[in-house]
Amino acid sequence: SAVISxxxxxxxxxxxxxxxxxxxxxxxxxxxxxxxQQPGQSLTLIATANQGSEATYESGFVIDKFPISRPNLxxxxxxxxxxxxxxxxxxxxxxxxxxxxxxxxFFGPGTRLTVL
Amino acid sequence: GQSLEQPxxxxxxxxxxxxxxxxxxxxxxxxxxxYQQHDGGAPTFLSYNALDGLEExxxxxxxxxxxxxxxxxxxxxxxxxxxxSYFCAxxxxxxxxxxAGTTVTVRA
Numbered sequence: 001s002a003v004i005s006x007x008x009x010x011x012x013x014x015x016x017x018x019x020x021x022x023x024x025x026x027x028x029x030x031x032x033x034x035x036x037q038q039p040g041q042s043l044t045l046i047a048t049a050n051q052g053s054e055a056t057y058e059s060g061f062v063i064d065k066f067p068i069s070r071p072n073l074x075x076x077x078x079x080x081x082x083x084x085x086x087x088x089x090x091x092x093x094x095x096x097x098x099x100x101x102x103x104x105x106f107f108g109p110g111t112r113l114t115v116l
Numbered sequence: 117g118q119s120l121e122q123p124x125x126x127x128x129x130x131x132x133x134x135x136x137x138x139x140x141x142x143x144x145x146x147x148x149x150x151y152q153q154h155d156g157g158a159p160t161f162l163s164y165n166a167l168d169g170l171e172e173x174x175x176x177x178x179x180x181x182x183x184x185x186x187x188x189x190x191x192x193x194x195x196x197x198x199x200x201s202y203f204c205a206x207x208x209x210x211x212x213x214x215x216a217g218t219t220v221t222v223r224a
Contacts, residue, residue, distance in 0.1 A: 004158075031210050042203065043159065043214045092158065096210055103149040103166075103207040107158040 002027055002097045004108035012114045013083055020079045021111045023093035028073035031096035033105065034066070038089045046091075049076045083115045120204055120215035127221045134191045136218045138204035141185065145206040148180050148187045151214075154200045162202075163189065194222050 003026040013019050023032065034046040047055045047068055055068040069077045080087050090112050094105040119141040128134045138148065147166035151159040163173050165180035165187060177190040191198055199222045205212040 033211075042216045043212075045211060045213070048211065094159075101164075102210045103147055103164045103205075103212070104161045105212060107160070109158050 002106040006108040010112040018081045023076045025074045029095040032076045033094045034078045035092045036089045085115045088115045122215045122218045125219045132194045136189045138187045149205045150189045151203045
């Protein structure tokens, strides 16, 4: 299994500002994912981050709003840009640990973001 | 997009059995997964069905019927620690698409 940490664990930000969320994995992984989860709601995939290539964004999410970096096989960042109160949510990173078991992802503890 | 429907809430007493249904309107997926998420915690993988039928993992079992577009998670011998949200998810290649989640509350 993988141990995943995220920083910050929570933050309160002003509208119009940007926040970068870090995701660190204790082992090298190929596939990393970023999700958004509003309190009491489901998980929505924002993008897939692969090392050495551009992130792949899901419908409704764009690079200008959610730029992602993946500099190596153990680390990724998600930036929430030009924030508005609608961006208040929990942001989670996850990894695919075993290519033979894509259905089993390991999640970080999440970053709880509040935008005022 | 994929559409997966689950009941929003289920309440049961300790020791009981709970079945959480997941109906879907999608095809071509690899399998159906189940995740558990405690309040404020990270989702954790519980079970996976690639083929039709029942998969048993301790007190938890999961079932899939592709012909009926239906699956379920069965929680047996409920314990207080089982109070959590449970999500079904379909997997397409490397991506997961989650249902809305079912909040299970276990009462003493």
